[in-house]
Amino acid sequence: MLTISEFGKRAGLSHKALRLYDVSGLLAPAQVDPANGYRFYDEAQLERARRISVLRQLDMPLTTIAEVLAGTDEEGLIRLDRWWAAEEATTEARRSTLQYLRDRLSRSGTPGLAPRPVLTRDVPATKIASIRADTNQQLLVGVIVTCTDEIMSYLTAAGASATTGSWVIYHGAVTPEGEATVEVCVPFDGLVDPSGRIAIRVEPAHREAYCTITMNECAYPRIMLAYDLVTDWVRAIGVPEAGPPREVYLPDCQLIPRDEPAVDIALPILERNA
Structure with missing residues (x-):
């Protein structure tokens, strides 16, 4: 068993992050001392902890991380790919919105929407x-x-x-x-x-x-x-x-x-x- 400090160091996670993942149900300690409340983790939990850390670096919401990690690796890969496709589509939409606003501010683009039939x-x-x-x-x-x-x-x-x-x-x-x-x-x-x-x-x-x-x-x-x-x-x-x-x-x-x-x-x- 590893203390929260040892586990956090090996997983690359802070005490604050580990407590958050415990409360959210993503990564509960393997054992909690009933006398002093100290948290202990099993070495087998390191892989899950590292995956959570990497997914958080992508700014993935905790609810989506839970979905990625809920099933098999194959199911997790499908959910990961769907989320990333949505992120890329959102980025492209924001880029188009930015260009629209730049055109309007600079008055160099076509105003509004070009005429077309209904x-x-x-x-x-x-x-x-x-x-x-x-x-x-x-x-x-x-x-x-x-x-x-x-x-x-x-x-x-x-x-x-x-x-x-x-x-x-x-x-x-x-x-x-x-x-x-x-x-x-x-x-x-x-x-x-x-x-x-x-x-x-x-x-x-x-x-x-x-x-x-x-x-x-x-x-x-x-x-x-x-x-x-x-x-x-x-x-x-x-x-x-x-x-x-x-x-x-x-x-x-x-x-x-x-x-x-x-x-x-x-x-x-x-x-x-x-």
Whole structure:
């Protein structure tokens, strides 16, 4: 058995960190002296402690670390890769947001959103696998990437196949200051049961108005101009809204050049004669 000082030295963790990981349930001492409260650790816990230390160096939240370490190494690797993909996507979104702001401040870029048409289309009833999650604007991109990857992995393992890209339905206003519920949806073919937080449902047939933007234009707050464009068009023609707004991503949109069309900003509407 190792004292907390010996264990911390060998694991590269401070007393404060070890106490935090004990309270959070990540790394409890192997033994606590009932008389004086001294903590003792087993040498077998060193590998887990070192993994926690490395993951914290990546600024991974404690809750995510717990998920990475909860199962087998193979399961942990999948969770690690999903988290890192979300981090990279968030960084790219922040970079686009920065460029938008620089353009606006320097007045050297194109102002706002370049003109484009608002179109309409009929969407048939579609079977989807979805995950609902609460998020704010800062974490939004990471949530979308993580949930989409989780759904795609589940569908593949179940022998189903995704069909037409993915959607994100906004059931509330996601802002930098406040959270709201988003629903990440992947249309698919095949027979699949719900599992954990993955729900299986049918998105009803509907008509929707939409405009198309590039991945660069997805950066917040520029993307809000596209939502305004669609909403203003719908109100101008006097057609009632029929559902929450959504982003419809083309298949493999992350591989499309960032200045080419990749995402539809859509709003379900009623028929004109309704």
